[in-house]
Amino acid sequence: MAERSFHVARLPGFATMAVAVFVALYLPIFTLVAYSFNASNSMAVWGGFSLDWYAKAWANEQVKDATVRSLVIACFAAVISTAVATMAALGTTRRRAFKGQTFIYVMINQPLMVPEIVTAVALMILFGLVKTVTGIHGLGYLVLAHAAFCVPFAYLPIRARLEGMDLTLETAAADLYATPWATFRRVTLPLLAPGMVAGAMLAFVISLDDVVITEFVKSGGQDTLPTYMLGQLRRQLTPEINAVSTMLLAVTVVLLTTFFLLTRKKD
Amino acid sequence: MADDVTISARHVIKAFGQGAAAVRALDDVSVDIRRSEFFTLLGPSGCGKTTLLRLIAGFEMPTGGEILLDGADISTLPPNKRPVNTVFQSYALFPHLTVAQNVAFGLQMLGKPAAEVKATTERMLALVKLEAMAGRKTAQLSGGQQQRVALARALAPQPKVLLLDEPLSALDLKLRKEMQIELKRLQLETGITFVFVTHDQEEALTMSDRIAVMSAGKVQQVGTARDIYIHPRNRFVASFIGETNFLTGTAEDGALRLGTGERIEMPGLRASPGPTTAIVRPEQLRLGKTADGGLQARVVSLVYFGTDTHCHLHLADGTELVARLQSPASGEAGLSRGDSVGIRFAEGAVQQVED
Numbered sequence: 001m002a003e004r005s006f007h008v009a010r011l012p013g014f015a016t017m018a019v020a021v022f023v024a025l026y027l028p029i030f031t032l033v034a035y036s037f038n039a040s041n042s043m044a045v046w047g048g049f050s051l052d053w054y055a056k057a058w059a060n061e062q063v064k065d066a067t068v069r070s071l072v073i074a075c076f077a078a079v080i081s082t083a084v085a086t087m088a089a090l091g092t093t094r095r096r097a098f099k100g101q102t103f104i105y106v107m108i109n110q111p112l113m114v115p116e117i118v119t120a121v122a123l124m125i126l127f128g129l130v131k132t133v134t135g136i137h138g139l140g141y142l143v144l145a146h147a148a149f150c151v152p153f154a155y156l157p158i159r160a161r162l163e164g165m166d167l168t169l170e171t172a173a174a175d176l177y178a179t180p181w182a183t184f185r186r187v188t189l190p191l192l193a194p195g196m197v198a199g200a201m202l203a204f205v206i207s208l209d210d211v212v213i214t215e216f217v218k219s220g221g222q223d224t225l226p227t228y229m230l231g232q233l234r235r236q237l238t239p240e241i242n243a244v245s246t247m248l249l250a251v252t253v254v255l256l257t258t259f260f261l262l263t264r265k266k267d
Numbered sequence: 268m269a270d271d272v273t274i275s276a277r278h279v280i281k282a283f284g285q286g287a288a289a290v291r292a293l294d295d296v297s298v299d300i301r302r303s304e305f306f307t308l309l310g311p312s313g314c315g316k317t318t319l320l321r322l323i324a325g326f327e328m329p330t331g332g333e334i335l336l337d338g339a340d341i342s343t344l345p346p347n348k349r350p351v352n353t354v355f356q357s358y359a360l361f362p363h364l365t366v367a368q369n370v371a372f373g374l375q376m377l378g379k380p381a382a383e384v385k386a387t388t389e390r391m392l393a394l395v396k397l398e399a400m401a402g403r404k405t406a407q408l409s410g411g412q413q414q415r416v417a418l419a420r421a422l423a424p425q426p427k428v429l430l431l432d433e434p435l436s437a438l439d440l441k442l443r444k445e446m447q448i449e450l451k452r453l454q455l456e457t458g459i460t461f462v463f464v465t466h467d468q469e470e471a472l473t474m475s476d477r478i479a480v481m482s483a484g485k486v487q488q489v490g491t492a493r494d495i496y497i498h499p500r501n502r503f504v505a506s507f508i509g510e511t512n513f514l515t516g517t518a519e520d521g522a523l524r525l526g527t528g529e530r531i532e533m534p535g536l537r538a539s540p541g542p543t544t545a546i547v548r549p550e551q552l553r554l555g556k557t558a559d560g561g562l563q564a565r566v567v568s569l570v571y572f573g574t575d576t577h578c579h580l581h582l583a584d585g586t587e588l589v590a591r592l593q594s595p596a597s598g599e600a601g602l603s604r605g606d607s608v609g610i611r612f613a614e615g616a617v618q619q620v621e622d
């Protein structure tokens with residue numbers, strides 16, 4: 001039976017195709033990482049191994065400044081979007097199917113579907129208005145914008161976790177004299193925690209590498225790491241950018257690995 | 268009598284869905300469950316056993332009627348305000364808590380002092396013989412052990428009533444037998460009223476003080492195992508509990524006239540128009556020689572079951588009957604396929620039942 005069933009891996013040329021895809025995916029990244037250790041000043045010539053660019057980047061005040069700002073925004077955005085996403089997930093899964101369910105689902109995931117550039121322009125216009133009217137400036141606008149587009153990313157793993165959760169556990173808690181709030185605190189929340197951590201990590205990574213929305217919403221002197229890098233590339237290409245990129249990549253890989261470990265199905 | 272009633276369901280109706288699509292899971296159910304008894308709800312799948320249990324626990328609200336606990340109407344109380352605990356079929360143990368924390372959960376929610384929580388938890392773990400497992404996570408336990416934790420957790424707050432929804436169905440046969448004895452012991456030791464759901468009639472017969480046989484959202488009969496086996500009220504109860512032979516005929520004064528024209532003595536039967544149904548259990552049939560009288564029948568097949576042999580018989584009009592004979596006796600009787608025999612019945616064994 002299994003012998004005869006269709007399997008894409010048995011198509012001719014499947015292996016070649018797979019290798020080509022992996023090369024296309026990872027060759028640029030390997031090149032970038034390799035050249036971040038390049039002693040030469042040029043992006044094209046290999047001048048031997050060196051950690052100079054890392055030292056340079058480390059000493060660069062602008063890089064430090066942008067890094068701190070990126071991390072601060074990502075932290076806030078992750079926390080806020082996870083809180084909102086948790087409520088949204090509880091609201092959409094902990095009840096019988098209702099009219100307009102799909103509509104709400106689409107609404108929550110809207111940032112995944114609307115072109116980012118559109119959201120960016122819209123936010124720029126709205127925040128511009130708010131800034132003129134209230135006169136309030138600061139990092140808050142970036143945090144809000146990031147929190148908003150991170151919600152669907154935080155929502156998905158939390159919702160998945162909730163859907164895999166046995167509803168009888170909550171019934172059992174109620175049966176054992178837990179009030180609805182105690183049931184939530186003592187049973188739902190602890191069981192949801194891995195999903196929330198995963199959601200927060202995903203949101204953190206998404207916030208960390210956002211360019212488009214940040215570029216439109218930021219005021220002067222509010223560069224994050226990605227927008228700083230973009231600005232640098234416009235001026236001169238040095239392997240310093242490779243070094244910064246590699247560090248960003250390392251953080252992302254660590255976080256995403258943790259994310260996959262957390263959401264992995266236990267058997 | 269009313270004094271020793273713990274749970275009383277009165278004309279309880281539970282409908283799911285709206286309008287024409289509504290299903291009556293419970294259709295006017297009234298039963299009284301007595302204090303400290305082992306009460307079983309028995310019936311085929313979908314008859315409303317779980318629904319009745321969920322109404323008593325407070326997970327569902329009745330569409331009509333009321334549920335009393337010690338005389339007070341609890342129909343509208345949420346589950347956390349009812350002194351009633353449940354052992355779930357899936358156990359529903361909290362996976363993020365240890366065995367001891369699971370057992371302590373209800374006590375903590377009731378706001379008992381820490382010392383009392385600890386002492387009671389230990390006592391409960393001892394009661395189900397799981398002291399050694401107190402610190403383990405529940406996922407590291409076997410099915411039988413999880414079952415015990417679920418029991419200890421539900422018993423710890425000392426509820427007035429313990430509800431058990433097919434708690435043994437996930438266990439293999441040997442473990443199930445052990446747990447049946449264990450459950451009975453726990454019920455006797457704690458004196459708590461148990462309401463037990465099963466669709467296994469043997470389990471119901473051996474464990475219960477009283478049984479409610481349910482079908483299609485209605486209680487068909489309530490009584491002790493003996494009552495229900497010996498005097499089933501209707502055709503459904505008779506066929507659901509144990510094996511039964513049905514005899515249909517016309518009621519005459521003091522006898523039932525079968526389709527074959529033969530008469531079976533049934534003192535107390537009054538003549539009435541229309542068909543009358545009577546039952547007789549297979550072990551109440553006595554087979555003899557045709558010449559000795561009785562219902563004339565032919566042996567269709569003999570099935571050997573160890574201590575018993577089932578003898579399938581046909582009456583002249585094709586009615587099928589089964590006689591359960593002790594194996595040596597059937598050997599001595601020298602019965603074989605195709606033999607003609609005369610059937611007699613033990614006194615009072617043939618009884619009229621409602622349809």
Ligand SMILES: Nc1ncnc2c1ncn2[C@@H]1O[C@H](COP(=O)(O)OP(=O)(O)OP(=O)(O)O)[C@@H](O)[C@H]1O
Pocket residue numbers: 283284290291292310311312313314315316317318319466
């Ligand atoms: N939440 C619900 N919504 C709609 N119908 C339901 C619901 N719960 C139960 N029912 C229906 O009510 C009837 C009784 O169900 P119930 O679960 O009480 O049966 P049961 O006797 O426990 O059966 P089983 O032995 O299979 O567990 C069934 O027809 C079932 O489909």
Ligand SMILES: [Mg+2]
Pocket residue numbers: 316317318432
């Ligand atoms: Mg059920």
